[in-house]
Amino acid sequence: QKEVEQDPGPLSVPEGAIVSLNCTYSNSAFQYFMWYRQYSRKGPELLMYTYSSGNKEDGRFTAQVDKSSKYISLFIRDSQPSDSATYLCAMIISGGSYIPTFGRGTSLIVHP
Amino acid sequence: KAGVTQTPRYLIKTRGQQVTLSCSPISGHRSVSWYQQTPGQGLQFLFEYFSETQRNKGNFPGRFSGRQFSNSRSEMNVSTLELGDSALYLCASSLDGAGVTEAFFGQGTRLTVV
Numbered sequence: 628q629k630e631v632e633q634d635p636g637p638l639s640v641p642e643g644a645i646v647s648l649n650c651t652y653s654n655s656a657f658q659y660f661m662w663y664r665q666y667s668r669k670g671p672e673l674l675m676y677t678y679s680s681g682n683k684e685d686g687r688f689t690a691q692v693d694k695s696s697k698y699i700s701l702f703i704r705d706s707q708p709s710d711s712a713t714y715l716c717a718m719i720i721s722g723g724s725y726i727p728t729f730g731r732g733t734s735l736i737v738h739p
Numbered sequence: 740k741a742g743v744t745q746t747p748r749y750l751i752k753t754r755g756q757q758v759t760l761s762c763s764p765i766s767g768h769r770s771v772s773w774y775q776q777t778p779g780q781g782l783q784f785l786f787e788y789f790s791e792t793q794r795n796k797g798n799f800p801g802r803f804s805g806r807q808f809s810n811s812r813s814e815m816n817v818s819t820l821e822l823g824d825s826a827l828y829l830c831a832s833s834l835d836g837a838g839v840t841e842a843f844f845g846q847g848t849r850l851t852v853v
Contacts, residue, residue, distance in 0.1 A: 633781075635778075669846055670831075670845050670847055715781070726772070726787065726797075727842075729783075730781060731781035732782075
């Protein structure tokens with residue numbers, strides 16, 4: 628079992644839908660939780676990060692961490708075709724090497 | 740400012756050959772990390788270099804090696820290529836590697852081993 632599990636999808640939604648992307652993890656030492664977006668033929672770019680539990684909002688994006696369930700989510704409101712990409716979750720143990728452990732990524736397709 | 744530059748963008752090699760990939764980090768960044776990305780395994784950490792020294796290493800065989808130069812540019816070498824080494828190789832640069840928000844990825848080098 629991988630430390631970070633993420634459904635690869637693809638997840639196909641109509642434009643304007645609310646998208647929910649999720650990751651589960653097994654190592655309770657993870658303290659930093661990040662979401663990256665990767666467009667085709669590009670490198671990943673950091674979208675959001677949270678420390679420990681709670682929610683964080685940035686425009687149409689909301690990141691949520693539930694440490695008791697070892698579960699993190701990224702919500703995208705009013706999804707757009709330009710949101711079509713692969714979304715990777717990543718996690719870091721605080722005070723360690725700060726090398727992130729990534730999920731496999733979920734492919735999201737937002738169709739007009 | 741210029742982003743992370745990886746060269747070449749695409750490579751086709753034959754089994755048994757060796758390959759060298761290059762990464763130029765963002766100016767002023769001293770940490771360079773390398774990752775292998777495949778559909779089956781996702782993004783896997785190879786190693787990190789900081790100030791010309793390997794600071795962290797992932798679980799890859801010794802065929803995978805790297806180095807960093809005094810200008811922070813980094814190279815990754817894979818010897819005795821295997822079919823399973825076909826992947827997208829990404830490098831990420833950051834100021835010092837200790838900030839979770841600071842890593843910037845290049846576009847990657849797509850390596851195909853035939």
